[in-house]
Amino acid sequence: MKRLPVLALLLWVCAVFYVGIFLFVGGFLLVRLEVNRSSTCEDVLLPDSGGDFCWREPRFRRAVVLIVDALKADFAQYDPGNMSPRPYENKLPVIEELVSSHPAHAGLFTFLADPPTTTMQRIKGFMTGSLPTFIDVGNNFASSAVLEDNLVHQLVQAGKHVVFMGDDTWENLFPKKFHRSLPFPSFNVKDLHTVDDGILQNIYPTLKGDDWDVLIAHFLGVDHCGHRYGPDHPAMAEKLTQMNGVIRSVIEHLQNDTLFVVMGDHGMTETGDHGGESQKETEAALFLYSQSPLFPGPRSQLKPEVVPQTDLVPTLALLLGIPIPYSSVGQILTPLFPLDGQTTSGPADLTQSEALWINAKQVNRFLETYSSMAKDISPESLSRLKADFTRLSAQYLSTVQQGRPPSPEVLRSMQGYLTSARETCRASWAKFNPLKMAAGLAVLAAACVLCFVLSELSAAVVSVDGVGLRAPAVVGLVGGASVAGLQAASLGHVDAAWCLAAAAFSSEVVFLWRVPGISSASRASQRLLRFPLLVLFLRCCSLLSDSYVIAEGRVVTYLLFSLCLYVPLRLNWEGFLAATTPPDAQKPPGALQPLALPAWVVRREGGVLLVCVGVLVGSLYLSLALHGCREEQGACQPSPFLSPLARVQDSRRRNLHYVLSVAALGAWTYLLYRWLCHYGNLNHAGAAVFAARWLLPLASMLTGLHWAASSTPEDRFRSLAELIALAQVVLPRGVFSLLGLGMLLLWLDPLTVFLKPRALAHTRGPSRPRPRYRASTGISPQAELHHLIPQLYQRIRHSLEDGVTKEGPEEGSRPAVEAYGLGTVYSAPLLLLYGLLGLGLLLLHPESMAPAFLLLLMEGGALLYLHATSTTLSSQQVTHLNSFTVPWAPVVLWSLAATQFFHATGHLPTFPSIQWSAAFVGFPQGHTGTTIPAMLVVLNTFTSHILFAVACPLLLFWPFVCEVKSGHGWRGGTEESEDVIMEMRLRENPQQFSSALLHLATRYLFVCGVQVFASVCAAAILRRHLMVWQVFAPKLMFEASGFLVSSAFVFVGVALVMRVDVAVSRLFKRLLPESSR
């Protein structure tokens, strides 16, 4: 069997795909250039003053900024008519009181956040006044310092003392900027109180003291409460009431020269998550208050005005008397500035027209700088904006020079200018690199073709020496190196992306070029228009429509269901299900006679088939109840199984869920154990068997205990709190280490075969075939080995029959060796790995998801048996020569099932739906680094991809595994030569085994890769679509990462099979002398 060449080939295919994805994503995901310039006091912004802007007396000397994370717009509103408020309603009455009693002093706004609505992006947004780009999303857990000009920087420049307390993200964003800083850990979303209590202990002493000018306090409790319990929970009422008290007492501490800002950085969905751009996530609350009159003009109090988040930056800057940060594209809040003629406390206050003028001038300057640095913004809109500004400034300056206040039209056109500048920036910071995207598309398309060709020609490719990989590798290296050289010569630097692209593409082309030479020996290509491929095609098409991507869970289930009904229908169409098909007389004699199965076998297999379809359909239908909801799906209720048990308030429901989960966990372990036991894989005393016998049950027991500990509500069992906290650390880590140990042992000693030698004198019965190789003497040892191994199988095979029945009937035909579990030597370790992995991944999910895992196991099993029975039934017609290859239907089913269970385990291809809580399993105190949490979250997200990918080789083995049950003697009576040897049949044909393995792996990769290609196409074609950042870009990211994970774990599965093969070879080498004696 060729092991390394097959692995190398797979690795190369994966690498080509990776390069394609990397190229495309590099061109598709947008990056905005940061302008590293800062505004200074010397900027001449006002036409008349001429002097230094900063030395004017600011309207407010001090400011208190309270940021309540995830303070949704609804939370801040107060409806006195609401008699039975929900936990999040009417909990901030202080705002309403102030707004109605002091309309000139207080104002409530709806604060419109720009997506992505994650905390770090928002802090950046409302401190720099700029717009975030998609690429920033990934930085949330490794936030680095803000380099652009921002409010904090300007305040520090102006010599103000900025004191900060709260969320430690700020400390990472603005290191060493604060006069005093009290950061508290923010990452642990289960912790509702640490940050808030820390702030409350320090805020009042600070307010009473005098060493601060601007105080920023960032409360996290509301956000964490949303993440943990959702908005509709008593804990939210408690938290909001606490915030109400904070606002009230801070106001008591305020002085006349202090501006008070309360704001949310983003909102939250019904489930308490955020990150996307639905209305619920983007609408936060903004509340402004001051002891001195804040709003000079009369205001309508009917509905809060909507204020974009960028607008806070210029407003705060001008109110505090500092320059507006350089790259801000916001617009001042006009109601806060007096019109010409209106007066506020100080005569020197900026009027509305002056403020707007400063604002417009600053934005114009930024646009000029930016357009000189980057060519993102389209020249037409730039020149239009420029013309607007020139006209504006002429009008404004002429009126000012005439000494009369600018007309309202001028003010309105200045506002219009600022708004359109902001919109232009918004639109054009979605700019792509079309060349890279095209290159990525080309590489991916070639990779798909390559994968398809490889799978069709696997037999021919494996038979070629070195699997034909040498030339592509050499050409790829040469191509990459030459592009690197060219770039270094012409540009002076090397762009890794283009070198990789050249390498990948040239190697692909060379391989495909050589295909005709390789394939001449192989059979003609099959028909392409088959139903499984049609289903795959439909699946790919569905990725091009946002509606279908939104409804992906249902779409995939629909396709899966169709394909699974197709299997029995096709078998019936071919006549395999009708037992009494007489041998077709019209077939020419001499052709390979189909094996006729006896009627009872056909009937039984048909029954098994129907049961499989039933189980499959049943688990598909049940799994529909476990789906989550996208925000775009309006009338959708997320599954009640998705919330962690600690969130469930009804204790009876909680107990029910717990019992259900433990039952599912037990069933998972029991089914695997039972299967291994049934096929005699648990008799050996090796490491793998130890893992199966002891580690698997022990780990599942610990998992059950961990769930019990983590689902106990905190307020009860106070006396046991420490014990529970300890259990939450120790138990998951224990499970992880047990499973890790199990996998390690499995890798070191994957054999689950128990050999029982018998030293009886009449070992070789008369029926046993004599080792015929002895007759010929001139055979090389290698050939002898090849010949001998089948002989040995015959022997072991007979032992296997004995092993199944335990008590051998006749004493005389006692075999020399009894091998238990040899028939499933390949699938048993793979299944064990599947079980161990599944258990570990289950631990990363909410407790109630355990039934989903059981459904996954059942569906996987049903798929395997469906495949096995349909193979057996089709073997009536298809000759056994090429029976190792797995047809398309099971492979497509397998891949669709992976996507389907991605949804059925509560995941969605959107960023807010990522289950961050997985990062805290076993680490309730949070992490120091980012590697472990990232890994845990990835494992959690791609659970079903991992499980199905690892178990992919089982599709090859299962027909052989099921062979034993098909009874003996129905294969034309020649029992001696054609008997049940299960997976040993694969070992007898090492060449075909490796080609079939390559065939299966490349087919699976093709099916996954085509889906990646389709979503890449969707992103490329629809890149200006309304939904691109909401639907297509996240889908692309998830699909691409899913492919990365899947391919890696397919590789792991294939590698494990190879490892078992090595071990089996060693076993037979050890046995050889015995049997030849």
Next chain:
Amino acid sequence: MWDSEIRAMASAHAIIASSVFMATVVPAVLVENFSVYRTHLVWLYSVCGAVAAVNVAVFGLLGVSPPAKKHTLHHKVSRLVKSCLHFLLSCLFFHAVVVLYGAPLLESTLETFSLSVLLSTLTTLRCLCVLGPNVQAWIRVFSRDGAMSVWDTSLQITAGCSVVGAWLGAFPIPLDWDRPWQVWPISCTLGATVGFLTGLVAAPVWIHWHRKQLTYKSK
């Protein structure tokens, strides 16, 4: 022999197809406020009724149905009862399949059931007419070598087309076009009907085209 059978089939199919059109046009004249979308169930049941009546009449007149072994009244009645039972069971079967495909389980049960009645009318009823209440024969017909007459082949084609039409009809449901025909189950019933009509046209054409290759075993 071939030509006459194909001609008979073509005319029978033409009659059935025209019955579908009549079932759409006649209620539009007679019933007030009739519309395929708004009063969908009325349309659906009128099509069902028309197709059922015409099918039974045409196949009875043509004498395609399997010859009854005994001509007693008792036998005929039991056959009729059996047929009705089979039809009802097939409705339930289609209902279950449609629900498993993702139709709502508790809401709009009537609509789902009406769809399954339509599907049964388009497929099972023809089976009943051509083959009689004999499930074994139905299963046999839907295999490559299972057709034993021209009518069996046409049954394969029309039934397959109806089911595939209903399957395709589900495709536009998730799209956000907000069209009246995207409401459950209108697109599926329309798909099934269109598929059925296509099958009616395709069957004689296909059989005519392949008449050289087609060989039927005697019963």
